[in-house]
Amino acid sequence: MTRPQMLKLREVLEEIDMSRAAFYRMRARGQAPRMRKLPNGQLRVRRQDLDAWWDRCEQNAA
Template sequence: MARPQMLKLHEVLEEIDMSRAAFYRMRARGQAPRLIKLPNGQLRCRRSDLDAWWASMEENAA
């Protein structure tokens, strides 16, 4: 079984074309994709969580 792809925060920000500050504001409002905090403090996002978040943004815009 393959492990899910984990994206670094800068990769997520690049893909959604958003600044770190804007992302953290959205995260504080509970509107950002789900992130996982690693024991070393770094943040990761599963590819599946980011894709699900994109789909929910499309549904909300319609």
């Protein structure tokens, strides 16, 4: 099964195991994966942006 290219915020939160409030605090500090706002106001994260963010987190932890 291929992974979706655009993830809903709920899917991102499940994958990174984080609450919505904690995610928005991290986003306010500029530390969250890049988000895109759709014309209907919903937020999405591109799979490649989330994967790149994971890589940066791993590099910073090392």
